[in-house]
């Protein structure tokens with residue numbers, strides 16, 4: 404497992420929640436403990452399906468990426484759960500970035516409500532791809548804004564932005580953002 408920013412110790416968080424039941428937290432813990440390392444022969448679809456079978460949540464799935472599966476909590480918030488080690492690191496990293504960034508950029512990050520090991524609850528945003536495409540220049544401006552405040556917005560793209568009720572573009576997936584020029588993700592990319 405590779406570290407982002409402060410390393411491994413940040414990944415393991417206490418699993419306390421006001422929004423999730425004890426049973427739901429137990430289901431997440433059970434999934435995370437059996438999730439195992441990234442395996443090339445397993446497709447994302449297979450991973451999502453195994454996660455859903457293990458979790459047995461009543462919530463509707465609203466989406467998934469390569470690293471997290473996302474459920475609608477039906478109260479204005481969504482729950483992201485790791486599907487891989489990168490997902491585990493991404494959830495911890497989002498909580499870290501959100502709590503340790505300049506207020507000027509915080510307003511462009513989807514607000515974090517709660518988090519634990521391998522899961523994070525964020526505000527539900529309006530996902531609107533045609534609109535995101537139309538407002539692409541905004542995304543470029545956002546990218547520069549993050550850089551100005553010392554954050555390298557790795558993987559900032561159309562699929563990772565949403566809109567607030569006030570029509571502001573916000574980043575919904577900042578799991579790979581980093582303040583660290585020595586980030587292993589940067590070394591992979593460049």
Ligand SMILES: Nc1ncnc2c1ncn2[C@@H]1O[C@H](COP(=O)(O)OP(=O)(O)O)[C@@H](O)[C@H]1O
Pocket residue numbers: 465466467468469470471472473481483493513525526527528529530562563565575576577578
């Ligand atoms: N805050 C949110 N509000 C609404 N939908 C979301 C939110 N966060 C994620 N999603 C949905 O879930 C999908 C996967 O989430 P994402 O954080 O991008 O996962 P990954 O790290 O696997 O790429 C997104 O593309 C989007 O459709």
Ligand SMILES: [Mg+2]
Pocket residue numbers: 468469562563576
């Ligand atoms: Mg994503």
